[in-house]
Amino acid sequence: MQVQISQIQPGNNPRKYMDPGELEELTSSVRSLGILQPIVVKKAEGERFSIVAGHRRFAAAQAAGLTEVPVHIVDEDIDGDAAALAENVIRADMSPAEECNAAIHLLKRNHGDIEEVCLLLGWTRDKLTRRVALSSCSVKVREALARREIKLGIAELLASVPEQANQDKALEKIIANDLSVAEVRAFLSKLTQKLEKAIFDKTECQTCRFNTALQATLFSEVVAEDAYCTNGECFARKTEAAVRAKADTIRDDFPMVRMVGISDPETYTKLLADGSHGVGAQQCTACKQCANYGAIVWNTPGHEGEIEADICFDLDCHEKMVAAAHPVASVTTSAAATGIDPEPGDSEPLDDERESGEDPEPDATASEAGSCCGGTTAPHTGMLTNAVREYRRSVWNQAAIMTLVQNPEKGHILLLVLLSKGWNTDRLAIAETLHKYGVTGGSLDTMCATFETAEAKRKIPNLTAAAAASAVVLMSEAQVQETLRYLHPDLSEHWQINADYLKLLTKSQIEAVCEELGLRDTLPAKVFSGKKDQIISGILNAGVDFTGLVPQHMQY
Structure with a gap:
C-alpha cells in the first residue's frame, strides 16, 4: 500500500542518532530503487499514520524527494516501542546506548517485568541486563557512544567510574587524545583498590556496581578481572571508619590514641628505653604514665588498621628526656650537659x-x-x-x-x-x-x-x-x-591506691604505675591480660599491701 509522505509522521524512535554517511548511502539507494521494504506504521489521528519502524527509510525518502512510500499498517494495539526497538536492532547497527535507553523505557512501561520485556524484544535476559547496565554511564557518555565517538568497551569502563561528572571529565580526555580501550583500562586500574585487602565489612560490596567482579558479569570490558573497588572515595570513607573503630577499641589501653594518615604531620616519635634515642629505663616507665603517651592506628596504604604502641606525642619533652639520659661528660652543669635550658621551677607562686x-x-x-x-x-x-x-x-x-x-x-x-x-x-x-x-x-x-x-x-x-x-x-x-x-x-x-584512682588510668598507665612501684613482678602475669576492669579487680584482690606506695605523679 502506497501512502503520501505528507500523511506520515515520526513515531517514538529509539534510534536518536543517524550516521550522516550511512543515511546518504541509503538516500542514494532510494533514488535509484525506491523503498524496497515497506515502512511499518499504525493509524494516528485523522488520515495520518505514525511510524512504528522505518524512520531511516522515511528520512531517506524525504531526502530523495519521494512523494509517497510503501507502508505496512499494523494493529493500533501493538506495542510500538517494542516493535520499533526490535526492528532497529535487527535491521541496522543500533547503538548499545540507544538500546539501553529504549530498554529502560520499556521496563518502566512494563513495571520492571524483565521476562515480559525480553519476550517483546526477543532478547536474552543476559543481553537486557548488559544493556540496562549502561545506564550507569552519564548522558554525555551515552551520547558519545550513540554518535560512535567512543567504542562500547570504553563506555563499559566509564560505567565503573563513580560520579557522572568524573565520567564526563574522563570522556573529554579520551576523545581529545583518541585513547584506546586498553589505555583507558590501564589508567582506571591505577585508581582501584583490591577488596581482598579491605579492613571493613565487605557485605555491601558483593552487590555494588563498583565491584569489578560484578562488572565482569555485565560487561565484556572491565577495569580488573578480580574483585577491585573502582569507587575510591567510598573505599577510603569505609576504611577510615574501620580505622576509627579500631582506635576506639584501645581507648582504655592508652592515654592518647591517634589515627595517622599519609598526609598527617609527623608529630610523634617512638618511645625507647635504650639506645641513642632512648630515655632510660626509669624515665621510660614514667613516660608511660604521661597523657602524651599512647599508640598510633595507621591509616596509610598497606598498613590500614595496624596499631603501633609506645609512642610519645610530645616531641619537645621527648628531646629533653633523651638529652637528659645522655649527658655530655665534659660539661659540668646539668643544663649544659643535656643541652636543655632549665625549666622554670616554682618561682614562689605566692x-x-x-x-x-x-x-x-x-x-x-x-x-x-x-x-x-x-x-x-x-x-x-x-x-x-x-x-x-x-x-x-x-x-x-x-x-x-x-x-x-x-x-x-x-x-x-x-x-x-x-x-x-x-x-x-x-x-x-x-x-x-x-x-x-x-x-x-x-x-x-x-x-x-x-x-x-x-x-x-x-x-x-x-x-x-x-x-x-x-x-x-x-x-x-x-x-x-x-x-x-x-x-x-x-x-x-592520707591516701593509698584504690579503685577510684585506678579507674582514671588506662591499661598502659596502670602497668607503668605497677612497674614504678615494684609491683609488676609480684603480681600474677594473668592480672594484666584482661580488660581494664579485670586488671583493676585483679590488682586490688591480689593481697598487696599498698601502704607507703605513692606513684611519682601523685607526689607534690
Whole structure:
C-alpha cells in the first residue's frame, strides 16, 4: 500500500542518532530503487499514520524527494516501542546506548517485568541486563557512544567510574587524545583498590556496581578481572571508619590514641628505653604514665588498621628526656650537659599574687615538668590527664587541710604569709571561720576583747589554722604544691591506691604505675591480660599491701 509522505509522521524512535554517511548511502539507494521494504506504521489521528519502524527509510525518502512510500499498517494495539526497538536492532547497527535507553523505557512501561520485556524484544535476559547496565554511564557518555565517538568497551569502563561528572571529565580526555580501550583500562586500574585487602565489612560490596567482579558479569570490558573497588572515595570513607573503630577499641589501653594518615604531620616519635634515642629505663616507665603517651592506628596504604604502641606525642619533652639520659661528660652543669635550658621551677607562686587579689592561672605543666628538668633525680612523669590532675588535687587538698588541723602553729604562720601576700579576708573566709567560733561581729575593740579571755586565746591557733585551711581550696595548683612542700606531709598517711584512682588510668598507665612501684613482678602475669576492669579487680584482690606506695605523679 502506497501512502503520501505528507500523511506520515515520526513515531517514538529509539534510534536518536543517524550516521550522516550511512543515511546518504541509503538516500542514494532510494533514488535509484525506491523503498524496497515497506515502512511499518499504525493509524494516528485523522488520515495520518505514525511510524512504528522505518524512520531511516522515511528520512531517506524525504531526502530523495519521494512523494509517497510503501507502508505496512499494523494493529493500533501493538506495542510500538517494542516493535520499533526490535526492528532497529535487527535491521541496522543500533547503538548499545540507544538500546539501553529504549530498554529502560520499556521496563518502566512494563513495571520492571524483565521476562515480559525480553519476550517483546526477543532478547536474552543476559543481553537486557548488559544493556540496562549502561545506564550507569552519564548522558554525555551515552551520547558519545550513540554518535560512535567512543567504542562500547570504553563506555563499559566509564560505567565503573563513580560520579557522572568524573565520567564526563574522563570522556573529554579520551576523545581529545583518541585513547584506546586498553589505555583507558590501564589508567582506571591505577585508581582501584583490591577488596581482598579491605579492613571493613565487605557485605555491601558483593552487590555494588563498583565491584569489578560484578562488572565482569555485565560487561565484556572491565577495569580488573578480580574483585577491585573502582569507587575510591567510598573505599577510603569505609576504611577510615574501620580505622576509627579500631582506635576506639584501645581507648582504655592508652592515654592518647591517634589515627595517622599519609598526609598527617609527623608529630610523634617512638618511645625507647635504650639506645641513642632512648630515655632510660626509669624515665621510660614514667613516660608511660604521661597523657602524651599512647599508640598510633595507621591509616596509610598497606598498613590500614595496624596499631603501633609506645609512642610519645610530645616531641619537645621527648628531646629533653633523651638529652637528659645522655649527658655530655665534659660539661659540668646539668643544663649544659643535656643541652636543655632549665625549666622554670616554682618561682614562689605566692609572690605572684596581683594587687587585685586574683590568683594567677594554674600552670598546666609546672608540677609535672619541674621534677626532671629542675635537676632532681625523680623521673619526669609528664603531663597528666585532666581527670588524674583533678583527682590528685583533691588528694593534695585533703593532705594540706588535715596537716594544718594537726599542726595549728603552721596554720598560723601560713595565714600570716597569705595576708602579707595580699589575700583579703573574704578569700580566706576569716569572717566565716570567726562565726563558727562564736565571734559574730561588732566594733573592733569588742571583737578584740572577745579574744582576751584565756579560753578564747586557746582557740586562736585553731581558728587561724582553720582560716588557712579554708584558703587551700582557693589556691592554684602550684600554690597548693608549694604549701605542701612547706607542710611536708606524708601522702601515704592520707591516701593509698584504690579503685577510684585506678579507674582514671588506662591499661598502659596502670602497668607503668605497677612497674614504678615494684609491683609488676609480684603480681600474677594473668592480672594484666584482661580488660581494664579485670586488671583493676585483679590488682586490688591480689593481697598487696599498698601502704607507703605513692606513684611519682601523685607526689607534690
